[in-house]
Each structure stands twice: as C-alpha cells, then as structure tokens.
Amino acid sequence: MTSENISQTNLLYQDNSLDTSISKCPNCGGEAVYSAKHQKMRCKYCKSLFEIENYEKVKENDIVDLINKGSVWKDTNVYQCKSCGAKAIFSKQEVAHTCAFCGTSNVIKTEELPGIKPQGIVPFKVDKHQASIIARKWAKKQIFAPNSFQKSAKTENIKGVYNPAFTFDSVTVSSYNGTLGKNYTTTHYVKGRAVTTTHTKYFKINGTHNANFDDLIVQASSNIPNNTLTKISPFPTNDAPKYKAEYLHGYEASTYSKDGNTCWQESQAKMKQQIEAQILKRYDYDIKASLNVATKFTKNTYKFILVPVYVGHYNFKQKLYNFYINGENGKMTGKSPISKIKVLLTCLAVILIIVGIFFLANLLAE
Template sequence: MSDIIEYKCPACAGKLEFDSGTQKMKCPFCESEFDVESLKDHDSTLENAKPDEMNWDTTAGGDWKDGETEGMRIYTCKSCGGEIITDSTTAASKCPYCDNPVVMSGNFSGDLKPDYVIPFKFDKEAAKKALNKHLEGRKLLPKVFKDQNHIDEIKGLYVPVWLFDADADANMLYKAEKIRRWSDNSFNYIERKYYSVKREGNVAFELVPVDGSTKMQDELMESIEPFDFKDAVDFQTAYLSGYLADRYDVSAEDSIARANERIKRTTQQIFDSTVNGYDSFSRESGNIKLNNGKAKYALYPVWLLNTTWNGNKYTFAMNGQTGKFVGDLPVDSGAATKWFFAIAAGVTAVCFGISLLLGL
C-alpha cells in the first residue's frame, strides 16, 4: 500500500480533505478549495527545493615586484590595532579610525598587491567644506564638532575592498493571493483565490564590494556607495602619495558571507518585483546557484574624521570619488536644555502679552 499524502491548506495550513461533490481538496476550517493536481505540483516543488550553491574563486590580488614596496611604511595604532600603510613622505600621526596616536612599526612587506585603485577626486579642502556644510545650522551640536582645528584632522584613506563577480541562477516559489469583494442587499462577500507562482532566471553581478577592514564598519562603507569603477586604474604605489591606506585584515575568503548576503538579498528583491497582479504574496522557497564566481582586490578612496564625545565615537565619512557624505551627530544636552527654556520663556512672554492686550 502506498503512503497516504497529506496536503496542508495554503490559506490557513489546516489539513485538507477530499470533497467528493466538487472533486477537489477542501479545507474544513476555512472552506477553501484546491485542485488536486495543482497541490501535487506545488508540494513537489517544495520537496525538491535545493539549497543555495554559492562558491567562489578567491585568488584575488597579485604579488609585489622587486623594489615596488621600497619607501612604503607601516604605522600601527596601539589602541585599535589598525595598521596603516603610506609612503615615506607622508607623515601619519593619528589613526584615521580611532584618532589615537600611531607609531611607525617598520617597512612594509607581505600581503597581496591590489589589482585596482580608484584615485581620490576630492581633495582635503573639498572634504572639509562638505563636513562644514553638514554641520551648518546645528545649534545643539557640541562645540568639539565645530572646532576648526579638529576639522583639519580629516584624513584621506584608501580602504581595502574585495570585489565579487558572479552569475546567479535562481528559482523562486511564491504563494500569492487575489481578493475580490462585493455586496448585495443581504450580505458582504469576500472571495480569495490562491496561486502558486514560480520564477526562475539569471542575474549577473559585477563588482559587489565588501570592505576588507574590521575597523571600517560595513554599514558605513556601504552608506557612501556607489563607487564608479570606470575610474579604476591598475594599482601603482604612486597613488598612495599624500594619503594613507588601510592594511586589510579580512581575507577574501572571510568576506564571502557578506558578499553572498548582498547578492542573495538583491536577487530576491529582483525576483520579488516580477510577482505582479496579486493583492499579496510571500516567498515559500528558493535557491540561488552562483557560476563563474571571482574576486578582485581594490582600494577605494574615503575621507574620514573620528570624534569621541561623552564616551561615544562618531565617524564622518565622504566618498573620495563622488563626494557623498554621511555621519551621525550628537546633541549637547546642556545646550538643548538652555534652548528649551529659552523657547519656553519666549512662549510665556508672548502669552503674557496677549493676555494684557485682551485685558485679562
């Protein structure tokens, strides 16, 4: 005897029963009816769903040639452990991440050589102007943020970035619903129809970035995207002159999880956008298989300013290629209190004046 197959109602998840009158599967709880063949096809798709296959070739970067690293120095931050690379003509006195002093720890050696670099398009003056504009009109901002000497400490930093290319083959299964409402003289009616919607296709991804530094928050780096790779050039140490470069401490292999997350989320959003004509839908299952996955290693230009106030760290960042600027700002509670009482006093004075005019 073959096993008895139990079907669950797509509407309420109740156990479906065969109705001899309609020759369909019927839910005794919500009274929804379903064609048997449609349910078999739907359940078969769910049972045969495959896991994601997201494999990568992470042989990014290259080897340094003889004499190529000559004149490059490493500065180490004793506070956050960051290692900053620059040429011998560029002095590095403070860490661009935590603003603590850095000390030169020796000549640079080892690590992979970047494949590409996007040179800075905005200089330090442009970054300072952007920061000043960001601070304009902030009456409740602590004084340390407005101090011009402090703003002068903004630093140009090349952030190590792993870039991932891949073709994503995806299959998605959705449960969708259409609702129709109407009324007569006696009743209000609601008709619900449920659909199994399949989507499959291919999405090509190029240059999906994941920063290779634990000191640089992923969310902060992603907030100043996009960087335009058309300006990227083959890496040469000359582009480091006058700037700092972070030494990567997250490998390409350790960056895969973040790359997969970004690719999977984007693929799902693209496929979701094709499910049209329904009142609602939800994703039931799906899988993504990556082909031709390849990583590259590049340096992206960022202007950084870190400030600590009341024990909290605040970071401002500007895309050194496009000028996009981001940064959270605190509120000086003392200034806010004075401002509140000043406003309250003004309102009281106005009310008192109105009372006099009314002869109250």
C-alpha cells in the first residue's frame, strides 16, 4: 500500500502540468471540451477530436490516509446558487450561468477553494442528447402520470454534473451469537372442532462469518438525495481512470460536503447491515430475538472519485420534477406527477377483478 500513498503526493506535480493549454485544440487553438459521445476532447470551433492521454487507472489508497489531506484541486472555481445553496466546481475557463439543481440563474462565484482533488473519475459516456431521449422515454412509461405528461413532458436544463464519492474495500471477519425462533403449529380438538395454535421454538446460534467488500460506494455530496446514487448505480469505479482536468471541461462537479472519515463510517454501517443479512440467511427462522455481531475490518482501502450524473427536470404545469441519469450507463430515476383519476380507476379495476374471481370460484364450486 505504501507505493499508493506516494501517488497522492505525486498528484501535486501533475497538477502543475495541467493548465488550460491542454484544453486548447491542437488544430486551431480554439477551446476544446470533453465529448461524452466520443470519449475524447472535441474542439468547439473546428470540431476536431483528440485523445485524452490517460493510461493509468485510479489506485486504491490505504484507509490510514483517509483524512482531509490530499492535493488541492487547482484550475477550478467554486460557484454557489443563491436560491438553493448548491455549490458547483467548474474549470477556470468556464463561467457558471444556471444552477443544475434548481434551474435558476442566481449563481455567483465564491472565494471558496474546491477542496481535495479527486483521484479518479468515471467519465461521461452518455451525451446530453441521449440523456434527453432517456428522460422522454421515462416520462412515457409513467403509467400513473397524467396523459399530457406522458405525451409531452418537457425536459429542461439537463446538465452533466460529476458527483464526488468514496469507494471502500474491506476484508471482514465477524463473530456472532444470538437467538432465533422458528414457528410451528399444533392442533387440538375442542368439542369436535379443530383449533390450531402457533408456537415458537427458540434456538441459540453462534459462529464466524467472512465477507469481502469491493468498491462499496458512498456519496460525499448533499446536492443529490442520498439514495438517488444507489438507485442509478452501478458505476464502473474499479475501471475508473485517474482524474484528469480535461474530463471536467464542458461539465461541472459538485463540491463534497462529507469528509472521508464520515463516509467511511457510513460505509461500515452499510457493510454491517449486509453482514447481518448474510448471517441470518444461513438459518431457517421466523423470529430474530437477538443477534450480536462483532466485526473486524481489515485491508481497508478507499478511492475518492467523481461519478457522472445528468441532473434535469420536467416542467409540468409550472412545477418542476427532478430526475437523475447515470452518465455512464443511462440508468434513470425521477419524480413524475400523479394522476388521481388514473390511480382511482386502477384501484376500481383491481377490485372488479378480485370480485370477478370470487364469483367465478363460487360458480365453479357449486
């Protein structure tokens, strides 16, 4: 792990070499931005494409180094939205105009520093045009939404935002003990009528359980709701290239609001939940009376990376409905308006079907 620790300090030197000349077109000198469609840099003027020279993958880092250190993220500015408070990081060559999260143009540049530079990045593969098609298709599929929403929901302000996240690896050994209960029934006769009673037989359990975790992702920003990232996961964080400034050109990144230690605590809590579920899966039981698990986390490593998310909203009857799209594989989650009439009609139809089946069953029984 020591060689990987060194790579953090090396980033400082790399930073200095990353100036704006990298995002200049070698053909005409014009400004170039990252093209998700080609996964290359593309000149805004002469449209020529050129490769991002990046042959390294992001490395795992020892958890011991998980403190608020690391190299400063240069070549970026922080903007803040005065309406919703969201903070965004932009390349120095770009100016923020609208907020990705609330759509207002109430954004101003702040003096704030962008914080620690990410170690790796999952670049955008889905471009903005594809993202808008995905959002249109999603709206069509919302069967409980009003017809007019399904047919013509307008997407607005779709923006590619890199979301900061930590991934954690751990090799865990847990020892556990507890008491589980299994239900069984007995039947006895009271005045010739059968009466069934349910009982529970309790039994003690104990043992050890091994579980390995690879790239468990915990998001470090509060701009996107907590479970949203899980809903649009996975992101190929294991194959993520090393962070390079070029990927940010034409996009923005959210600032992180949770530090590495906080995310590591969250990650351990998630791992513990999974470990408990895995232990319980070994047994045939109905009731969990008690379960104590003591877990040792070893070989802990982390990566601090950016993952690509399109943020946008539908504007329907002057109300905004946010949606989020995985910028790597196009997986989407969002909110849509609900048509009360459609829900009511569906309930009625379900009731009619149940009543129908009931009558049919009675008819056949006669």
